[in-house]
Amino acid sequence: MIEPRRTKELPASLLTDPEMIDACRRRDFTRVFRLVKTRAGIYPSMIARQCYLTPSRVGEVIAAKRQLLNMDVIERIADGLRIPGHMVGLARRPWETPAAPAEAERGTRDSVTRPVEFKAFTGLPGVEVDSVLALAAGGDPSPSTLQSLRTSIEDYWRRDDEHGGETLRPAVIGQLRYVEGLLKDRRPTPIQHGLYGIAAELARLTGWTYFDARQFHQARAYFSEALQLAREIDDHLFMANVLACMSLQATYQDKPGDALALVSAAQDSACAARDTTSRVRAMLAMREAFAHATLGDRRGTHTAIFEAHNQFGNVRPDDPDPAWVTYFDEPKLIVDTGIAHGRLGEAAIAEPLIAEALERENPSNQRGRAFHAFWLARTQLQRGEIDQACQTATEALAWASAVTSERVARHLRELYEQLAPHREASAAVAFEARLREALPVSGQRTPSSIRT
Structure with a gap:
C-alpha cells in the first residue's frame, strides 16, 4: 500500500450518511467524489493528489464518463480519503487501528502499577495527531501534572457540550496515547493510579464522541478500553459509569435487552465500590428507566424513575461526587x-x-x-x-x-x-x-x- 499524503479526515456525518454508505457499497465513485467535494470541501485536485490519480481522471469520474474498477485504484481511494475498508468491500486498512503503546518491560510490581495489556481494537479509523499541541516532554509526572490533565479533560467535556466532539477527537486520542505511554514506566502508586484513571476518562470521552457521531462500533471499542483501564486499578465506580454509557448506546442501537443487562452490570459495579454516592445511584437508576422504557416495560420504567428521584432526594452538597457525575443535576x-x-x-x-x-x-x-x-x-x-x-x-x-x-x-x-x-x-x-x-x-x- 502506498502511504497517501494526509489531508483532513472526512467528517463523521458524511461517513455515516446513508447516501455515502450506499455509494461506497456500490463503488459508485461518481457519487463518492461529489459527496466528498460538497460535504467535506475536498475538491477534485485535492482528491487526485491524495489518491494518486490524475486530475483529468477524477474529473471524468465526477462527470460520470469513467468508472473505477481496478482494485489497486479502489485501495488508493480508500487510503487517500480515509474511507474505512469495509465501506468499499475491502479488508480493514492498516491505518484503521491506532498504534498501541509498546508494552512495558515486566518486573516485580504491585497490581496498581502493573501495565495494562493494550489490545488492538479493530475497526477504529486512523487519527491525525500531528496537529495536537506538543505535551510537556521529559521528566516524571507530578501531582500537578495529573491535575493539569484532569483540567484539560473538563475543558474537553465543556467544548463537547458547546460544539460537539468531532473536532476534539484527534487531540483527545493524542492525549490518551500519551498518557498510556507514561504507564510503561514504574512510578509511585498514587501517580500510576492517577494516570490509569486519566487514561480511562480519555478513552471514555473518545468513545462518547464516536457515539455522538453514531459510529457505534468505534464507540464500543473505546468504551471497552476505558473499562480495561479502570479495571486495572479496581475503580468499580468509574466502571459503572462506562457501563452506563454503553447501556445508553444500546438503546440507540435498538438493543433494549443489552441496555438493561449493561445498566444492571453498572449497578452491580457501583455496589462493589465503597464510595458510591446518591447522585451516582440516581443517574444509574435513570439509565435503567431508559432501558425499561425502550423495552416498553411501563412498570419497570416507573419503578426505576421512582428510585432515581428517591436517590436524588438524598444528595447532599458535601457528597464526594466524582467529577463525571456532576452533570446529573x-x-x-x-x-x-x-x-x-x-x-x-x-x-x-x-x-x-x-x-x-x-x-x-x-x-x-x-x-x-x-x-x-x-x-x-x-x-x-x-x-x-x-x-x-x-x-x-x-x-x-x-x-x-x-x-x-x-x-x-x-x-x-x-x-x-x-x-x-x-x-x-x-x-x-x-x-x-x-x-x-x-x-x-x-x-x-x-x-x-x-x-x-
Whole structure:
C-alpha cells in the first residue's frame, strides 16, 4: 500500500450518511467524489493528489464518463480519503487501528502499577495527531501534572457540550496515547493510579464522541478500553459509569435487552465500590428507566424513575461526587424523567417536565438544548399540537446547527418523518425548509425522501 499524503479526515456525518454508505457499497465513485467535494470541501485536485490519480481522471469520474474498477485504484481511494475498508468491500486498512503503546518491560510490581495489556481494537479509523499541541516532554509526572490533565479533560467535556466532539477527537486520542505511554514506566502508586484513571476518562470521552457521531462500533471499542483501564486499578465506580454509557448506546442501537443487562452490570459495579454516592445511584437508576422504557416495560420504567428521584432526594452538597457525575443535576433529572415517559408514549406527563427542564438548561450546552427540544417537540406532536411541535423543532434546529452531532441531526430528521401525516400544514412546510437549510441532505430528493 502506498502511504497517501494526509489531508483532513472526512467528517463523521458524511461517513455515516446513508447516501455515502450506499455509494461506497456500490463503488459508485461518481457519487463518492461529489459527496466528498460538497460535504467535506475536498475538491477534485485535492482528491487526485491524495489518491494518486490524475486530475483529468477524477474529473471524468465526477462527470460520470469513467468508472473505477481496478482494485489497486479502489485501495488508493480508500487510503487517500480515509474511507474505512469495509465501506468499499475491502479488508480493514492498516491505518484503521491506532498504534498501541509498546508494552512495558515486566518486573516485580504491585497490581496498581502493573501495565495494562493494550489490545488492538479493530475497526477504529486512523487519527491525525500531528496537529495536537506538543505535551510537556521529559521528566516524571507530578501531582500537578495529573491535575493539569484532569483540567484539560473538563475543558474537553465543556467544548463537547458547546460544539460537539468531532473536532476534539484527534487531540483527545493524542492525549490518551500519551498518557498510556507514561504507564510503561514504574512510578509511585498514587501517580500510576492517577494516570490509569486519566487514561480511562480519555478513552471514555473518545468513545462518547464516536457515539455522538453514531459510529457505534468505534464507540464500543473505546468504551471497552476505558473499562480495561479502570479495571486495572479496581475503580468499580468509574466502571459503572462506562457501563452506563454503553447501556445508553444500546438503546440507540435498538438493543433494549443489552441496555438493561449493561445498566444492571453498572449497578452491580457501583455496589462493589465503597464510595458510591446518591447522585451516582440516581443517574444509574435513570439509565435503567431508559432501558425499561425502550423495552416498553411501563412498570419497570416507573419503578426505576421512582428510585432515581428517591436517590436524588438524598444528595447532599458535601457528597464526594466524582467529577463525571456532576452533570446529573436537578434539571437533568427532570428532563430524563420526561424522556423516559416520552419513550413510553406518556406524552401528557412528559411534556411539562421536558419544557421545565429546557427552560433551566445551561445556555452554553447547545447539544443538550437541541436534544431536549427534540423530545419536547416529539411529545407535543404525540399530543396533536402540530404548530407548537414545529415551532419547538425549529428552535431545536437553531441549536443543532451550532454543534456537530449526528445523533441530534438524526433525531430531527426522524421528527420530520413523524410529521408525514401533517406534511401539508404550513408549520410543517416551514419546518421542512429550515431543516434543509440547517441540516442539508446531499442530492436531489423530494421532501418525503429525507432519510432517517
